[in-house]
Amino acid sequence: MASLRCFLRSGKNAVAALQRSGFHSSAPAAVQVTVRDALNQAMDEELERDERVFLLGEEVAQYDGAYKVSRGLWKKYGDQRIIDTPISEMGFTGIAVGAAMAGLRPILEFMTFNFSMQAIDQVINSAAKTCYMSAGRQSVPIVFRGPNGSSAGVAAQHSQCFAAWYAHCPGLKVVSPYSSEDARGLLKAAIRDDNPVVFLENELLYGVPFEMSEETQSKDFVVPIGKAKIERQGTHVTLVSHSRCVGHCLDAAAVLAKEGIECEVINMRTIRPMDTDTIEASVMKTNHLVTVEGGWPQFGVGAEICAQIMEGAAFNYLDAPVTRVTGVDIPMPYAKILEDNSMPQIKDIIFSIKKTLNV
Amino acid sequence: MRNMLSLISNALCRITGRNVLLIDLSELASVSSGEAQIQRLPPEPPPGSDRAAELDSEPVENTTAQVVVSRSFANFTPEVTFSIKKCDVHGLEAGPPDSAVLTRDQGLGFYRSMQTIRRMELKADQLYKQKIIRGFCHLYDGQEACATGIEAAIERTDHLITAYRAHGFTYTRGVSPRAILAELTGRKGGVARGKGGSMHMYAPHFYGGNGIVGAQVPLGAGVALACQYQGNNQICVSLYGDGAANQGQLFEAFNMAALWKLPCIFVCENNRYGMGTSVERAAASAEYYKRGDYIPGLRVDGMDVLCVREATKFAADHCRSGKGPILMELQTYRYHGHSMSDPGVSYRTREEIQEVRAKNDPISMLKERMLHNNMASAEEFKNIDLEIRKEVDEAAHFATSDPEPPLDDLCNCIYHNSPPLQVRGTHPWAKLVSVSNS
Numbered sequence: 202m203a204s205l206r207c208f209l210r211s212g213k214n215a216v217a218a219l220q221r222s223g224f225h226s227s228a229p230a231a232v233q234v235t236v237r238d239a240l241n242q243a244m245d246e247e248l249e250r251d252e253r254v255f256l257l258g259e260e261v262a263q264y265d266g267a268y269k270v271s272r273g274l275w276k277k278y279g280d281q282r283i284i285d286t287p288i289s290e291m292g293f294t295g296i297a298v299g300a301a302m303a304g305l306r307p308i309l310e311f312m313t314f315n316f317s318m319q320a321i322d323q324v325i326n327s328a329a330k331t332c333y334m335s336a337g338r339q340s341v342p343i344v345f346r347g348p349n350g351s352s353a354g355v356a357a358q359h360s361q362c363f364a365a366w367y368a369h370c371p372g373l374k375v376v377s378p379y380s381s382e383d384a385r386g387l388l389k390a391a392i393r394d395d396n397p398v399v400f401l402e403n404e405l406l407y408g409v410p411f412e413m414s415e416e417t418q419s420k421d422f423v424v425p426i427g428k429a430k431i432e433r434q435g436t437h438v439t440l441v442s443h444s445r446c447v448g449h450c451l452d453a454a455a456v457l458a459k460e461g462i463e464c465e466v467i468n469m470r471t472i473r474p475m476d477t478d479t480i481e482a483s484v485m486k487t488n489h490l491v492t493v494e495g496g497w498p499q500f501g502v503g504a505e506i507c508a509q510i511m512e513g514a515a516f517n518y519l520d521a522p523v524t525r526v527t528g529v530d531i532p533m534p535y536a537k538i539l540e541d542n543s544m545p546q547i548k549d550i551i552f553s554i555k556k557t558l559n560v
Numbered sequence: 561m562r563n564m565l566s567l568i569s570n571a572l573c574r575i576t577g578r579n580v581l582l583i584d585l586s587e588l589a590s591v592s593s594g595e596a597q598i599q600r601l602p603p604e605p606p607p608g609s610d611r612a613a614e615l616d617s618e619p620v621e622n623t624t625a626q627v628v629v630s631r632s633f634a635n636f637t638p639e640v641t642f643s644i645k646k647c648d649v650h651g652l653e654a655g656p657p658d659s660a661v662l663t664r665d666q667g668l669g670f671y672r673s674m675q676t677i678r679r680m681e682l683k684a685d686q687l688y689k690q691k692i693i694r695g696f697c698h699l700y701d702g703q704e705a706c707a708t709g710i711e712a713a714i715e716r717t718d719h720l721i722t723a724y725r726a727h728g729f730t731y732t733r734g735v736s737p738r739a740i741l742a743e744l745t746g747r748k749g750g751v752a753r754g755k756g757g758s759m760h761m762y763a764p765h766f767y768g769g770n771g772i773v774g775a776q777v778p779l780g781a782g783v784a785l786a787c788q789y790q791g792n793n794q795i796c797v798s799l800y801g802d803g804a805a806n807q808g809q810l811f812e813a814f815n816m817a818a819l820w821k822l823p824c825i826f827v828c829e830n831n832r833y834g835m836g837t838s839v840e841r842a843a844a845s846a847e848y849y850k851r852g853d854y855i856p857g858l859r860v861d862g863m864d865v866l867c868v869r870e871a872t873k874f875a876a877d878h879c880r881s882g883k884g885p886i887l888m889e890l891q892t893y894r895y896h897g898h899s900m901s902d903p904g905v906s907y908r909t910r911e912e913i914q915e916v917r918a919k920n921d922p923i924s925m926l927k928e929r930m931l932h933n934n935m936a937s938a939e940e941f942k943n944i945d946l947e948i949r950k951e952v953d954e955a956a957h958f959a960t961s962d963p964e965p966p967l968d969d970l971c972n973c974i975y976h977n978s979p980p981l982q983v984r985g986t987h988p989w990a991k992l993v994s995v996s997n998s
Contacts, residue, residue, distance in 0.1 A: 300782040304790070336973055396975045
C-alpha cells in the first residue's frame, strides 16, 4: 500500500525503484522506506540521542518542513529544538554556526541549496575554515542540509547543483545520498561528525521508496563519510555517479545488460573527501570510466574525477579517455521539453558508454 | 577585607605617626588579594566539548592584577566614587548610573590591562615596520577602555566575539602577550600555532578574531542562542565597528535576537572611521545605538573605562534578566590607521588625532583620576609601566625567536576528531597528511 502511494506520488521513479529492488521476498524485517521518511527518522533518532542536536530553518517546525522532511518533529520536540526562522539565510546561518561553536550541534535546513548562496560566506569562512585557522581549538559541528540540484519545472534560479562549489573547499565534508539507506546512514554520520557537513539531498528523490534491511533501520546504523558504494558489479565499464543520477546509471546498466555489456555502478555517497580508491580499483578492473552528474560540466565533480584518475595508478589501465556525462552548460530552462533535454537522460548515458567502449 | 585593613592601618598610622603595620599588611596584601582580580577561573568547556584537556596545555595565562605595595601604601584612598558621563538611551526608561565606584585595586588593574594592550600594540607596530609581522595588522591603541571595561563587567564564563581589530580582546579574554605576538609573527608558539594570524586568535569563550566584516555579529547571536538553549545564565558580547554597522546580516541577527530574546549584547565600537570612510559618509544615520530599532540602546563614552564598565554591567543585567538583546554604542577612537598599511592621515587630520590623545586618552584619564584622588602614587604607575615594558619586550623576544611551525603541521587540523587523511600537495607526487586533534 505504501508502495502504491509512493508510486502515485512519484510516478515512474517509483516503478524503476521497485523494479530495481527486485521486489522479491527478502528478510521479513526489510521494508520499503522513502528517502523523506529515512531522513525524518534519522533526524528524530539523533534528536533523541543527543540533547545538543537541534534543527533550524524556514518552515521546519510548524509547517512540518517545506518538503515535509521534518514532519512531526516540532510536535515531538517543541520550540526549543525545532526552530522556525525568518527569511534571513545569512543571519540564521551565522547564528547556527555560532551556536555550533558554543557547543550545540545544529542541523540547518536550507529550503534549497540555491538559497545557501546568500549565506555561503558563513558556510565557508565561518564554518569550514575555523578548525584550521584556530589550529584545532575551535570546532564547528554543524550539518547544512537541503535539496540540491534540479527539480521539476522550477527553472533557472532554483535548479543549480552546488556539489562542485562546496566540494572545492577544504574544511567541509560534502555528502550526496542516493537511496534511503544512504540518506539515513549518511545523515546520522553527518550529525555525529564534529565538522561542518554539507548534506545534498534531491527533491525528486524524497518520495522514492527503497528497500531497507533490518540492519539499516537500527538506531546506530551509520554510513561512513568518505566511502563509496558499489551498487552493481560489472566488468566492462565503470559508471561513477552521485544522488539521483545513480538511479539513471542503474537503469542504463539494466538496459545494457541485455546487450551483454556489464556496467559497474559506483554510488559516490561522499563527494568530499572523495573515495578515489574505490573508483581506481574499479577502473583497473574495467578499463573504462564514465562519470554521470546533474551539475554543469565545467570545473565539476566529473572534471575532478577525471583529474584524479589521470594523476593516479588507474590511468595506465584506461583503454579510452574518461567520458563525463553532465547537465547541459546552460541555466535551467522552464519548458518541459527543454528541461528534459538539459539533464542527462538514460539514453545519453547509454550513448556515452557505447562511445567509450567503441561499440 | 583589604579595605578594612587599610582603613585601620590608616587610622593607626595617623595616631602613631609610624608605618608600623606595613610589613604585616604587605604580606596580607598578596594573600588576600582584593577584587581587582576579576575571578579568573578556568571556564567550563561547552558541553560535550573535548577541549577540556587542551585548556591545561594552552599558552593562556591569567592576567591577575598584582598590587604593587609601596612604602606609602597606607595613605592611599581605597575607593572613590566618580561621576561619569551619562549615557544616551534609546528604548529605555533609564540607563546606567552616572556615577561609578572605583577601588584602588580595580583602578590599578584597569591601568595594567590597558597599558599592556597599548604597549603590545605599539610593539606590534614596531615589528610590522621591521617586516617581522606581515599581512594584516589592525591595531587597537586608543580603544583600550572598551576591551578592559567590558571584561570588567562580564564573567570569564560569558562569551565574546569581535571582528579583526582583536588583539586587545584576545588579551582581556586571557591570552598572554607572548602568545599573541608569536601568532602575529607566525610562530608555533602563537595562540593558533601560527595558522591563524592577526585576525584568527581564539581562546575559551572567545570566538576570535573574524576577518569578514559583520559576519561575527550573527555568530555572536548564535553563541547567545546556545547560552539560552543550555540555560546557563551566560551571555554573549558581540562586537562590530561603525563600518560593519551597515551590513545587512546585522539586521537579520538583530531581528532574530529580539524575536527569540537572545542574551546578546551587541556592541558597536564607533571609532568614527570605517577604514577611510568617516561615519558621515557611510551612514544615513550615525546614531548607531538607535539602529537596533526595537532593540534598546545605549550610547557610551568609550574612552572612559568606568563608563564602559557601568554600561556593560547594565547591559549584562538586562540580558540575564531575560529581556532579550541590547545594543551599546561605544564612542571611541583609534590612533593608528585602519591597518598598518594605512597611515591614517589622508581622511583625518593629525590635529584631530593629537587632540584625542591630549584630552581623551583612556589610560591618561584613568591615571590622572587616580593620582588626583590619591589612589596611587606616580611611582607605582611608573613601576607598572616598567613591568609591562619588560613583559612585552620578553614577549617580543619570544615572538621573534620562536621557530616557525614545522612543515609537517601544514595540513593538520582541517577537521576535528577525524581519522587522518591524505591531502594533495602542489603536485600529484606531493602526498601530504592531515591529522586532526581530538
